[in-house]
Amino acid sequence: MASLDPVAGARAPILAVDHLSMRFGGLIAVNDVSFVAARGEVTAVIGPNGAGKTTVFNCITGFYKPSAGRLALFHGGAATPQELDAVTASGLSWGRTGAGALYLLERLPDHKVASWARVARTFQNIRLFSGMTVLENLLVAQHMSLTSAGLLNPAAILNLPSWKRQQKGAMDKALYWLHQIGLVERADDPAGDLPYGDQRRLEIARAMCTDPVLLCLDEPAAGLNPRESAALNELLLSIRRDHDTSILLIEHDMSVVMEISDHVVVLEYGCKIADGTPQEVRTDPKVIASYLGVEEEEAAVVEAQVGA
Numbered sequence: 001m002a003s004l005d006p007v008a009g010a011r012a013p014i015l016a017v018d019h020l021s022m023r024f025g026g027l028i029a030v031n032d033v034s035f036v037a038a039r040g041e042v043t044a045v046i047g048p049n050g051a052g053k054t055t056v057f058n059c060i061t062g063f064y065k066p067s068a069g070r071l072a073l074f075h076g077g078a079a080t081p082q083e084l085d086a087v088t089a090s091g092l093s094w095g096r097t098g099a100g101a102l103y104l105l106e107r108l109p110d111h112k113v114a115s116w117a118r119v120a121r122t123f124q125n126i127r128l129f130s131g132m133t134v135l136e137n138l139l140v141a142q143h144m145s146l147t148s149a150g151l152l153n154p155a156a157i158l159n160l161p162s163w164k165r166q167q168k169g170a171m172d173k174a175l176y177w178l179h180q181i182g183l184v185e186r187a188d189d190p191a192g193d194l195p196y197g198d199q200r201r202l203e204i205a206r207a208m209c210t211d212p213v214l215l216c217l218d219e220p221a222a223g224l225n226p227r228e229s230a231a232l233n234e235l236l237l238s239i240r241r242d243h244d245t246s247i248l249l250i251e252h253d254m255s256v257v258m259e260i261s262d263h264v265v266v267l268e269y270g271c272k273i274a275d276g277t278p279q280e281v282r283t284d285p286k287v288i289a290s291y292l293g294v295e296e297e298e299a300a301v302v303e304a305q306v307g308a
């Protein structure tokens with residue numbers, strides 16, 4: 001894997017997590033974790049239960065204010081170290097850069113992480129509007145951009161062509177994503193009536209309707225059967241291929257991680273223990289020993305390797 005300098009690496013970063021820590025009273029859930037997610041890549045965060053994965057996500061998406069650390073998100077391309085330092089020193093939550101803009105997510109409330117920094121997320125448990133139709137779920141995701149354009153907006157009040165164009169744009173986008181997830185036929189059915197795998201993909205499509213630069217998925221394959229899991233992989237690979245959206249995912253299903261990730265970060269007890277390509281991580285003795293689990297006799301070999 002090419003070097004991933006947080007600021008100006010060969011592969012432009014979308015997110016640089018820098019010395020992130022999160023404490024809950026005496027418990028250190030995330031302990032001085034740093035990694036970079038590259039633009040246009042799928043980065044997986046893995047680790048055993050309680051390793052701190054969801055806490056990292058909650059810090060990135062503004063649900064938690066980190067106890068320490070910096071979470072820099074880059075729009076348009078990499079920032080220079082000077083630009084990153086200048087925004088950090090300014091005390092502001094964002095600044096313009098030569099390439100576009102950078103946002104310090106730890107300084108933004110969650111709704112601004114979503115609307116300004118354009119970071120979208122899904123949760124471990126599905127959070128669709130189950131009584132709304134499939135199509136309505138995709139339209140409601142775009143409600144913020146439509147209403148903010150509409151507030152005190154004469155175009156909306158008078159139903160002018162510009163307003164109609166915006167509404168048509170929202171419908172076109174919803175229909176595009178309906179096609180992408182193969183649910184056109186079920187557009188008018190309540191979302192809660194869909195099979196579980198379809199609900200998962202609808203949730204991802206709904207997040208994509210907000211045009212995120214970074215899509216954070218918390219265990220998207222949880223509870224899926226192998227066929228549904230394959231459909232999920234296909235959707236995520238198509239997002240990576242066809243859209244300017246980078247993906248950060250937490251996943252326990254190693255088949256998903258190994259098949260679609262470009263880069264894997266491994267946490268254990270809140271600390272990062274490995275960071276590399278799926279191949280590098282898969283063969284890392286620390287990962288084998290601590291996360292994937294080993295047979296007794298293998299453990300002795302691993303221990304020797306780790307100690308070496």
Ligand SMILES: Nc1ncnc2c1ncn2[C@@H]1O[C@H](COP(=O)(O)OP(=O)(O)OP(=O)(O)O)[C@@H](O)[C@H]1O
Pocket residue numbers: 024027028029047048049050051052053054055056
């Ligand atoms: N709001 C909170 N208050 C107190 N402790 C918390 C809170 N959130 C998480 N923790 C603790 O932080 C540690 C890390 O939890 P976290 O949910 O981030 O782990 P995880 O790797 O996502 O686990 P899982 O795979 O089971 O979802 C755990 O010990 C958990 O109990």
